[in-house]
Amino acid sequence: MPNVNVLDIKGNKVSSLDLPESLFAVEVNEHTVYEVVKNHLANKRQGTQSAKTRAEVRGGGKKPWRQKGTGRARQGSIRSPQWRGGGVVFAPKPRDYSYTLPKKVKRLALKSVLTTKVLDEELIVLNDLNLDSISTKEAKNVLQAINAKNKAYLVVAEANENVYKSFRNIPNVEVVVVNNMNVYDLVKHDSLVMTEAAINKAEEVFA
Known part of the structure; x- marks a missing residue:
């Protein structure tokens, strides 16, 4: 003791x-x-962290250039994750971390x-x-x-x-x-x- x-x-x-x-x-x-x-x-x-996916970022509806013949890589949207101003891959969303x-x-x-x-x-x-x-x-x-x-x-x-x-x-x-x-x-x-x-x-x- x-x-x-x-x-x-x-x-x-x-x-x-x-x-x-x-x-x-x-x-x-x-x-x-x-x-x-x-x-x-x-x-x-708090679990309030949040970012936008490519589906939630404003703009990017038009294909930036044609698919073939430009010599550049094919692109479908200027809001893809690899673009500046694009969406975030697996973006964090508000959630409850408690257990x-x-x-x-x-x-x-x-x-x-x-x-x-x-x-x-x-x-x-x-x-x-x-x-x-x-x-x-x-x-x-x-x-x-x-x-x-x-x-x-x-x-x-x-x-x-x-x-x-x-x-x-x-x-x-x-x-x-x-x-x-x-x-x-x-x-x-x-x-x-x-x-x-x-x-x-x-x-x-x-x-």
Whole structure:
């Protein structure tokens, strides 16, 4: 069972915590992580790319020159793909790129990333994360005190307006509630900061 130090927002050690093995000590499956990240990016695609085929380009109805006798290659339309201004071969059209993955695959990928964060010593556990007021300066002081890296992913048990608004102006820092935690964001950020309450709730939700 992995054990980590628990810090306060000033960076002082207040206790230690045994992390649940069901989340933070599983066998890492890199392929499922890859599949879930690929799925996340595919689902974010707008799918609005569009180009015209030769049938949709305006003009080109007349044969540019006679079939034989000119010495040039035969042509039927100035809107063929090889012509400047012509249509596109197999032109992309608006489509939906999204697809679904089994829930078990997503769960395994999440557990794999959480385990990796522990193994790489990128997990920081706080006893609590509360700010008296909305203050970006105070939020920066917290990150500096706990030695969080530039890209930090803060996971809290419940929505907190002061915390959310304090951290949202800091580049590459994101605050989410446990239920909204996802594999792509975990991989993208260098430091994972979780409160004790968030870890307990994560065990209830994902274990």
